[in-house]
Amino acid sequence: AVNPDLASERLAASFSVELLTASLDGGAERTRSRRAVVEAIENDPVFSQENQYFQSQNERYEAAVRRAVYLRKKIREMGWTENGPEVQYVNRCLSGDIALILHRVFMRSISMLGSDEQIAKWIPLATDYQIIGSYAQTELGHGTYLQGLETTAVFDAATQEFILNTPKISAMKWWPGDMGRSATHTVVFAQLYVHGKCYGVHPFILQIRSLQDHSPRPGVTVGDIGPKMNFQHTDNGFLQLQNVRVPRENMLSKFCEVQPDGTYVRWGSQKINYFTMTALRISVLSEEVILPLKKACTIAIRYSAVRRQSKLKPGEQEAKILDYQTQQQKLLPQLAAAYAFHFIKIYLDELFSKGYQDIQSKNFDSLPELHAFSSGFKAMVSQHGTSGVEICLRACGGHGYSLLSGLPSLYTRIIASCIYEGENTILLLQTARFLIKCFMAASAGQPVPPSVTYLSSVKPGKCPAKDKLDFLSPEIYLKAYEQMAIRLISSSAAKLRHFIQSGVDEYEAWNQCTVQLEKAAKAHCHYITVKNFVETVEKLDNEAGIQKIMKHLCDLFALHGIFSNMGDFLYDGYLTAAHMDLVTASYLDLLAVIRKDAVPLVDAFDFTDKTLNSALGSYDGQVYQRLYEWAQKSPTNQQGNPAYGKYLKPLLQNTLSKL
């Protein structure tokens, strides 16, 4: 039975949830197909995540390997295609709780960087899990800065082999997934030396464990890096190499090769490789950031419509916590952000798909823009998503802190997205470098990529808004965002120039401007996200009920951004304090409006209870019953209490006579 407090929220919906779900999925047909896949997976006990919150790292790992191996079988049974939408749906409902993910990256890197012969040899074996691969790039001493990697591969012409070494402790490979306990092979990145000359970092296929008994190969020391904040199911590993030899043919050689006599040859451009990493950064956003944020919103908003606490007015029934302005101010901006990011992801996917076509036809012009986008949006979305999940967790009070709410695991996992695939600060500074370059070009009247043409339109001015309703007009707030982004970029550029002109060397000047450059890059991404939300809403004009509520969310996302970054908008006087009062008034009004549709808006994300795996977030809102039932399955209640016999009983045994 659905909790009546939740049922009444659904009756009051101003739009059709089913229609919105279909719109988010990209059509009702896709919704049906996704639901069928989710059902097939969730009815299969191998994929149950029911006991996840009670399992040790070893248990999680074992279950994840089992799922990975079983999933291959399932995919064949069901007749799903290898990279088709069904496999995406599976990933969505398994929430990434599966092993051998890096095996896919192993395969992708061979396909991308390997010669035809290498592909023909290794890919069929990997496809059937006849070997298990990993991807060994990061070292103890180096992450994002790849040029600094310390693993070496020295060519030995006499034996036609490379000799691989991790010459010091900091050179040890550290973090590669699937390597700690599973992989038999890996693609290892090492500084290539031929006849004493270093040619930089190159990838080599290396066998690390015996195919007969899984023991480490001679010269190889390999193991698991131990417990992490999350990803207990993944065997992130370490790898030390001592004079391990691989044949010359194992250097991945689509773009370069060491010939038998030691001659180093390079063909084509490495840019395509660069593009793969760029695209990867965007592709992780869906499953690892946007979905977790949507889940956290679903859990926190459903719970807030069921939880009653304290009274809004004396004598009344206790109020739903969602009716408090402070609770709305926590949750509804996160909900708006989840939609904003859903739409920006579609925009980025289109941009990248077009970029990929260009590249296929050997046009590399869009690469700098794509790189700047992937860096900036990965950073902005992951950072905003992480803080959004934290807000949702805290908004659920004590029960949010229980693992059974699902929120702690969402948080401890999403925070990793701020670090992996490029640390956020470094990524934002790469975006900033692109923006500064474009700003200089625009100032000099040169052409710039389409996404940054707005940089040419620097005109100081004042916002024309006169009334709080004016701030519900996209032209008004878009202009304010544009103005703010231009101002932050142009003033960073001016400051850089000023430093350099006063004799500070270029690199030092850059370092001294990085705090402001990072801010400028965020402002740009924020602006583009609002702009894209506005354009998405405009395109919904044939879906009236949905357009109206999406417009409210878009306004909320935009005004919340102004409200929370007031200083950046007030700074140059484009907005005044009086404007800020209007923004605040409209923003608070919007909270009350969207609050009415909050539950239907999370229902539209269409998560099953099993996918959410949350005692607080289930569709029926029976939160207390479920917390109690789930708690009883905990090992703390299932196994005895040895502490009693060992430590407490001796203290308590004579008490009875004294009472």
Place this chain on the structure above:
Amino acid sequence: AVNPDLASERLAASFSVELLTASLDGGAERTRSRRAVVEAIENDPVFSQENQYFQSQNERYEAAVRRAVYLRKKIREMGWTENGPEVQYVNRCLSGDIALILHRVFMRSISMLGSDEQIAKWIPLATDYQIIGSYAQTELGHGTYLQGLETTAVFDAATQEFILNTPKISAMKWWPGDMGRSATHTVVFAQLYVHGKCYGVHPFILQIRSLQDHSPRPGVTVGDIGPKMNFQHTDNGFLQLQNVRVPRENMLSKFCEVQPDGTYVRWGSQKINYFTMTALRISVLSEEVILPLKKACTIAIRYSAVRRQSKLKPGEQEAKILDYQTQQQKLLPQLAAAYAFHFIKIYLDELFSKGYQDIQSKNFDSLPELHAFSSGFKAMVSQHGTSGVEICLRACGGHGYSLLSGLPSLYTRIIASCIYEGENTILLLQTARFLIKCFMAASAGQPVPPSVTYLSSVKPGKCPAKDKLDFLSPEIYLKAYEQMAIRLISSSAAKLRHFIQSGVDEYEAWNQCTVQLEKAAKAHCHYITVKNFVETVEKLDNEAGIQKIMKHLCDLFALHGIFSNMGDFLYDGYLTAAHMDLVTASYLDLLAVIRKDAVPLVDAFDFTDKTLNSALGSYDGQVYQRLYEWAQKSPTNQQGNPAYGKYLKPLLQNTLSKL
């Protein structure tokens, strides 16, 4: 051997670390005494936290009970006094990783609320752990809003007993520590009913488990609530009661009593009880918020002085990450905050100690101010501390995400401080209510408590600063903070008045202003914290080297607050955009200045390696070696890999023939 990169940082210190440590401790004598206690504890293997990151919830619980029981013995052996400083030092070095903490709250509540007979009966038993107590207040359905508790205690005059019930699932006690698996008794809070009339929430002593075999008493259902984000060592419990009878004498009756005929009598004031909770809120800040923040700063700053990554200039050695402005901007404001909070805690302790004296002499005048302070500062410090630890974690990149860094556990624990002992938003709104009241009084020319007299000095104006160095003058920035706090409080009051005058009812008007009221309360606490830091620095005039560096930290804390909340300062024109440029310039200059002393400034916190329990934060800076050594102790490396035999071997066994 100390890593040379870390050793060189220490050689460059501008002040004596030993002197600063003694100053923080309140004297060299106390430093010596603290170190002796820490040594005694850390040399005792029972208290080792070495394997903490590898243990299951059950193992953590068992170890924590063992420690609690053993600690009693140790305290006696060492001749330490029950509530003396030594026990505080012990808690500091055990990092709260010990059981039977709620047993202390059980005892405190009996001492505070019990009659002399009740104290004489129960306290000696509890002191010797002949009974184990808990404190059962929170229910599944109610936390901060105590009036809503649903557990009932109905007086039965015929048997002279109370009949206790949790009549519905939401009435079940949920969260009490030490209750899930340890406690034999608890103080349970229930709505008292006599002859059908409800007298509100009262505390009762209740036995929940047999003293003979620890089984639940008849009518009692008790167990553990399962896994949480942290606090795995604590058996937070649930408790259901079905017609459980306790004798009339078990209602704690210092302030009220049910007489044999059912007459309800109340003596004295309940305010003193209220004060206990108020004081508790402040007392948790040291161990649960400020210490973890100091630890996180120590770990992240030491690591950042050892970690080299990328180059500041081409051709140079890779740079220490602490030399990047963005890394300084992440970590150094957290370091400044750790010092600011250390000092505000001393201020609050003095305030409360004075308040306690007043109350002893029956003067309750300071209670509203103390309540407002404890609420606001608990909220501000816990929120700031939590976000500070998160920033430290992320600033360490991938290695920060390993449990072995110590940072994930610090984070998952400190975030709980935003929720327990009063949810932060609710606390801030209580502070806001006090501030609005004081502002009204001040406006009407009535006297207000000393801490808020500044509210009477509303004078619009402009900041007189002309140069970036002016912003290193405390009068300049204090005035800006004062102005900003007054403005936020007065405009919230004006908005409230406006709503009420336009016919909105008082409660609804309050709810509609809460987003701004919360902000006003934070601004007040921020201002007081800066002011107290300034005053603390002034008092250090006889310790020149220390005063100078503390002045830098104070300036940084103040300017970082302005830089990060620019809008609040720009809003009314007290600061202009030109001022903001000066603030930014001074703020960035300070980062470079404090960076030079960053390592000595965390060394002064004087954490032992065992207390920090971090592979990244140890004094010697041997981070890579330690990560590697610790990882090898993980159960993922110590136990076999059943997943290989079960799932991978069948796939791999025929591969050899194909390679």
